[in-house]
Amino acid sequence: MGSKDSKKKTSNRSKRGNPRPVPPSVKVAKAGPADWIEGARPRTLPLAISPILLGTGAAVVAGSSDLTLAILCLVVALSLQVGVNFANDYSDGVRGTDRHRVGPARLTGSGAAKPAHVLTVALSFFGVAALAGLAIVIISGHYWLLAVGAAAIAAAWFYTGGKKPYGYLALGEVFVFLFFGLVATAGTTYVQAGLVNAESWLGGVAAGLIACAVLMVNNIRDLEPDLAARKRTLAVKLGHRASRVVYCVLVLAPFLITGFFLLFYSGAWLSFAALFLVLPACLITLTAKSAEELVLALKLTGIGGLVYAAGLAAAFAF
Numbered sequence: 325m326g327s328k329d330s331k332k333k334t335s336n337r338s339k340r341g342n343p344r345p346v347p348p349s350v351k352v353a354k355a356g357p358a359d360w361i362e363g364a365r366p367r368t369l370p371l372a373i374s375p376i377l378l379g380t381g382a383a384v385v386a387g388s389s390d391l392t393l394a395i396l397c398l399v400v401a402l403s404l405q406v407g408v409n410f411a412n413d414y415s416d417g418v419r420g421t422d423r424h425r426v427g428p429a430r431l432t433g434s435g436a437a438k439p440a441h442v443l444t445v446a447l448s449f450f451g452v453a454a455l456a457g458l459a460i461v462i463i464s465g466h467y468w469l470l471a472v473g474a475a476a477i478a479a480a481w482f483y484t485g486g487k488k489p490y491g492y493l494a495l496g497e498v499f500v501f502l503f504f505g506l507v508a509t510a511g512t513t514y515v516q517a518g519l520v521n522a523e524s525w526l527g528g529v530a531a532g533l534i535a536c537a538v539l540m541v542n543n544i545r546d547l548e549p550d551l552a553a554r555k556r557t558l559a560v561k562l563g564h565r566a567s568r569v570v571y572c573v574l575v576l577a578p579f580l581i582t583g584f585f586l587l588f589y590s591g592a593w594l595s596f597a598a599l600f601l602v603l604p605a606c607l608i609t610l611t612a613k614s615a616e617e618l619v620l621a622l623k624l625t626g627i628g629g630l631v632y633a634a635g636l637a638a639a640f641a642f
Contacts (some may be wrong), residue, residue: 325338336561355436363431363442365409370626371504371535374590374633378527379512381637386517393463397512399456400473405451405504408480412491414442415484421553449476464515472511473638476503492607494558496543497536523640526585530578530636534629541609541625544568545618575625578632591642596634600626 355363376398383389410431417432418439431437457473461497462523481497483491490499509528510520543550543559544567551560559567579599605624 329503337565352435354430359431359436360445363410363413363437363445364406367623367626368405368538370401370630371531371538372405372533373398373509375504375508375528375531376401376512377630377633377637378531379509379524380516381640382509382513382521382524382527383516384641385523386513386519386521388517390516391461393516394512396456396463397508397515400453400460401504403449403453403456404476404480407446407453407477408483410442410446410449411481411503412484413487414439414446417442419484419553421484421550421555425510434457434513440638450480453477458517466515469511469515472507476507479503491557492555494556494561498556500535500539501532504535505529523585526581527633527636527640530581531629531633533574533577534625534632537571538622538625538629540571540574541605541618542565542611544571544612545615545622545640549588571609575602575606575628582632582636585639589639591639592636592639594638595632598628599636601625601631 337412353445360579377393379397380389380394383394413430413432417430421433429436432439432442454473457469460474461467461469479502482489483496483499487609488495506525506528509531510524513524540559543557544564545563546557547567548558558570579596582592582595601624605621605628608617608621608624612621
């Protein structure tokens with residue numbers, strides 16, 4: 325009788341979305357500082373920095389840049405990126421999605437940290453983003469931006485959180501392009517210059533495409549486990565071959581935008597330096613047979629995106 329009750333309790337926990345208990349025979353070390361740093365996924369942070377560089381460079385073109393506002397925009401972007409990373413760790417962990425994971429272990433899914441602790445960290449970073457955003461609104465006087473900030477935080481949470489996370493419906497790239505591309509870049513320009521110019525819009529498109537490429541290669545790595553967990557990412561929908569081709573299109577398309585800007589900014593060629601990182605990433609992604617190779621491609625893409633943004637922003641500003 326006791327055994328049946330125990331099985332029912334375990335089953336109920338799984339239905340409620342709580343992570344399955346780690347078997348007694350498996351000892352999981354408690355997460356240390358290095359594990360929490362890894363949980364923030366530092367390799368994704370260039371995605372937060374790139375649009376701020378591009379947006380600030382575009383603001384210089386518009387004739388009005390503000391270092392304080394640029395730094396606050398960076399705090400918002402970095403806090404949202406780290407917050408969504410921990411929120412993803414929490415949500416995928418309690419759903420049991422990470423039981424099938426082949427990449428680096430997650431805090432919640434591995435049992436190294438309590439779900440409540442991971443959730444608290446995620447919400448704390450969202451709180452920092454909200455405070456920095458509030459400071460931007462007060463300084464700039466554009467109070468309607470509070471709605472944009474709320475939408476950004478909601479998008480960060482519902483990527484894998486809630487009853488119907490859009491990250492499970494092959495819509496992750498759409499929201500990444502919107503918020504880590506257009507909104508972040510155009511928003512950075514707008515709060516500093518009071519307008520959004522062509523440099524900002526096109527820079528936002530470039531940043532968004534690279535951010536989508538990072539998400540795509542990450543999901544190519546997790547394609548099989550996501551399929552097993554019924555997580556329908558765009559990579560799962562497209563399959564191995566097509567998703568790898570789409571990755572290459574996403575990560576190379578921004579250089580067409582650079583070609584356009586060369587007509588007006590001779591220094592735009594600096595962004596082509598990113599090709600030394602992006603082209604190897606494409607080759608690795610097209611031929612990769614292991615998760616480790618795709619993790620390397622992800623790192624190269626993130627750093628390549630940062631080099632691209634720095635080069636184009638420098639062309640705008642100088």
